[in-house]
Amino acid sequence: MRALYIAMQAEAQGLLETLQATLLPNQPIIGSYYQAADLLIATSGKDRILGVDCIGTEPAALIANDLISNQGVTRILNAGTCGAHSSLGAEIADAYLISPTIFSHDHRIPLPSFEQFGLGAHPTPDSIPALAKELDLPTAILSTGNSLDHTTRDLEIFLANRARLKDMEGSALAWVCRQHHIPLTCLKVVTDIFDLPHPAAAQFAANLAQAAKQLTQETLRLLNHR
Amino acid sequence: MRALYIAMQAEAQGLLETLQATLLPNQPIIGSYYQAADLLIATSGKDRILGVDCIGTEPAALIANDLISNQGVTRILNAGTCGAHSSLGAEIADAYLISPTIFSHDHRIPLPSFEQFGLGAHPTPDSIPALAKELDLPTAILSTGNSLDHTTRDLEIFLANRARLKDMEGSALAWVCRQHHIPLTCLKVVTDIFDLPHPAAAQFAANLAQAAKQLTQETLRLLNHR
Numbered sequence: 239m240r241a242l243y244i245a246m247q248a249e250a251q252g253l254l255e256t257l258q259a260t261l262l263p264n265q266p267i268i269g270s271y272y273q274a275a276d277l278l279i280a281t282s283g284k285d286r287i288l289g290v291d292c293i294g295t296e297p298a299a300l301i302a303n304d305l306i307s308n309q310g311v312t313r314i315l316n317a318g319t320c321g322a323h324s325s326l327g328a329e330i331a332d333a334y335l336i337s338p339t340i341f342s343h344d345h346r347i348p349l350p351s352f353e354q355f356g357l358g359a360h361p362t363p364d365s366i367p368a369l370a371k372e373l374d375l376p377t378a379i380l381s382t383g384n385s386l387d388h389t390t391r392d393l394e395i396f397l398a399n400r401a402r403l404k405d406m407e408g409s410a411l412a413w414v415c416r417q418h419h420i421p422l423t424c425l426k427v428v429t430d431i432f433d434l435p436h437p438a439a440a441q442f443a444a445n446l447a448q449a450a451k452q453l454t455q456e457t458l459r460l461l462n463h464r
Numbered sequence: 465m466r467a468l469y470i471a472m473q474a475e476a477q478g479l480l481e482t483l484q485a486t487l488l489p490n491q492p493i494i495g496s497y498y499q500a501a502d503l504l505i506a507t508s509g510k511d512r513i514l515g516v517d518c519i520g521t522e523p524a525a526l527i528a529n530d531l532i533s534n535q536g537v538t539r540i541l542n543a544g545t546c547g548a549h550s551s552l553g554a555e556i557a558d559a560y561l562i563s564p565t566i567f568s569h570d571h572r573i574p575l576p577s578f579e580q581f582g583l584g585a586h587p588t589p590d591s592i593p594a595l596a597k598e599l600d601l602p603t604a605i606l607s608t609g610n611s612l613d614h615t616t617r618d619l620e621i622f623l624a625n626r627a628r629l630k631d632m633e634g635s636a637l638a639w640v641c642r643q644h645h646i647p648l649t650c651l652k653v654v655t656d657i658f659d660l661p662h663p664a665a666a667q668f669a670a671n672l673a674q675a676a677k678q679l680t681q682e683t684l685r686l687l688n689h690r
Contacts, residue, residue: 267644268529286643290577296636299522300529303494308534344570346611348665351516356610384582384610385572389617410522417512418493439574 241278241311242457243302245318245407246291248446250281252454253317268292269301271309277461280305294384295410302414316411316424317457319442319449321432326378326402328428330445331452334403336424337366337377340412343395343404344383357399358382360412363421373459378402380424382409386439388432404432425460427453467504467537468683469528471544471633472517474672476507478680479543494518495527497535503687506531520610521636528640542637542650543683545668545675547658552604552628554654556671557678560629562650563592563603566638569621569630570609583625584608586638589647599685604628606650608635612665614658630658651686653679 244250247270253259257274265271269292270283280301282292305311322328338361345356370377381401383392388404396404403426415422429449430441470476473496479485483500491497495518496509506527508518531537548554564587571582596603607627609618614630622630629652641648655675656667 267533268640285581288577288581290581292581293573293578294571294582295522296525296639300526300640303526304529304533307493307530342610344610345520346613347519348613348663349669351514352519352612355511355514355516355519384568384570386578387572387574389615391615413522414494414526437574443575 239276239278239310240313240315241280241305241309242315242317243280243298243411245282245293245298247281249318249450249453250279252450253457254279256454256458266304268297269304278305278309278311294406295382298407299410299414302411306414306418306420312420314411314415314420314422315460316408316422317453318405318407318426319429319446319453320380320426321404321430321438322428323396323402323404324431324433328431330428331449332428333375333452333456334378334426335366335370335373335375336380336403336408336426337362337370339379340408340424341379341381341399341401342383342409343381343392343401344385358409358413360409360416363423366423369423369463373463380405380408380426382406386442387437393433423460425456427456465502465504465536466539466541467506467531467535468541468543469506469524469637471508471519471524473507475544475676475679476505478676479683480505482680482684492530494523495530504531504535504537520632521608524633525636525640528637532640532644532646538646540637540641540646540648541686542634542648543679544631544633544652545655545672545679546606546652547630547656547664548654549622549628549630550657550659554657556654557675558654559601559678559682560604560652561592561596561599561601562606562629562634562652563588563596565605566634566650567605567607567625567627568609568635569607569618569627570611572621584635584639586635586642589649592649595649595689599689606631606634606652608632612668613663619659651682653682
């Protein structure tokens with residue numbers, strides 16, 4: 239079975255409605271699970287104390303692991319919004335497939351062997367470039383961190399790895415999928431040009447609705463493709 | 465049932481031997497599970513590609529969730545090494561119980577409500593100060609990040625929250641436990657004074673064996689206490 243992971247409710251809502259997805263009767267404590275025909279859709283769910291979406295790498299890793307270990311999922315698609323580096327030349331709401339690699343830019347572990355573990359450098363499936371061509375979508379390298387803003391050091395690591403898109407879940411999903419030998423396909427839609435003087439958070443808030451609409455359309459194209 | 469989470473094999477080895485812990489017959493893909501009498505001991509296990517311990521918040525969150533959701537665990541103890549801020553006046557191999565709070569210093573999400581989610585600020589059980597007194601251990605506030613080093617911004621957030629100990633798992637364990645309403649007790653032993661000019665990673669490597677020995681002794685005291 240394939241599963242689709244979308245971190246935020248605001249990103250997922252349009253797709254859940256279009257696919258007439260229904261909440262599964264047994265819900266986990268962390269995450270929200272929906273079914274739409276043979277597709278399992280997981281969102282990060284609401285934090286049980288604060289009531290906000292559980293964004294970031296820890297919920298993503300935990301939910302991906304549950305999908306694979308306990309829900310029979312053999313393939314994960316991730317659809318979500320992202321920031322783009324200005325050098326990519328992306329416009330707001332542009333869509334990308336992630337290839338060939340997913341990094342982390344906030345896991346600095348300067349010890350032998352652990353440095354590579356922290357960087358991630360998870361390869362995406364070899365089939366992504368052909369899929370991108372068929373869908374007429376560009377590809378880019380993704381880098382993940384648990385902050386919506388970025389420090390100088392975050393950006394140095396991001397650029398050293400030739401990343402151009404920045405999100406808050408990709409490397410966690412990729413790490414879990416890689417441990418289980420499960421393929422991961424990531425579709426990202428741009429909400430902000432994160433290295434502009436105008437803060438990424440303000441751009442994100444202003445552009446989320448537009449990007450989420452595009453995300454719904456592009457995810458439907460991906461789901462219907464094969 | 466109570467479980468003990470220890471991220472690194474080098475931290476856990478002495479305790480596993482002393483308690484004559486045995487590997488459980490059914491092992492997860494991520495994490496390693498041992499049984500010692502009525503105690504389930506989990507380590508982060510080895511990364512299946514790189515062969516190193518799966519340190520950091522994502523494996524910790526994922527394993528804590530599995531322990532609670534699928535292994536019948538109702539209480540988690542965490543034993544591990546940590547860095548100390550120089551203002552604490554700690555010596556290498558000093559042991560602390562964590563109270564009253566556990567923060568994250570690398571989850572910056574400057575959006576309404578999400579800022580608090582990123583900070584964590586997870587309260588530890590009210591019973592910890594009394595336990596610390598009985599065990600004659602000091603307490604301190606813990607802050608977690610996925611890097612062994614720290615940036616200026618990491619340190620600003622760390623100090624703003626009055627944290628004095630720094631680790632790579634605590635806030636992830638605390639977040640998962642809090643979602644499930646499961647109490648978490650954290651015991652930390654100092655490997656490095658992380659804000660000295662001498663890099664934390666070099667101190668960590670030099671002091672890990674000494675700290676791990678102390679961690680074994682202090683964890684046995686905690687387990688035998690009540």
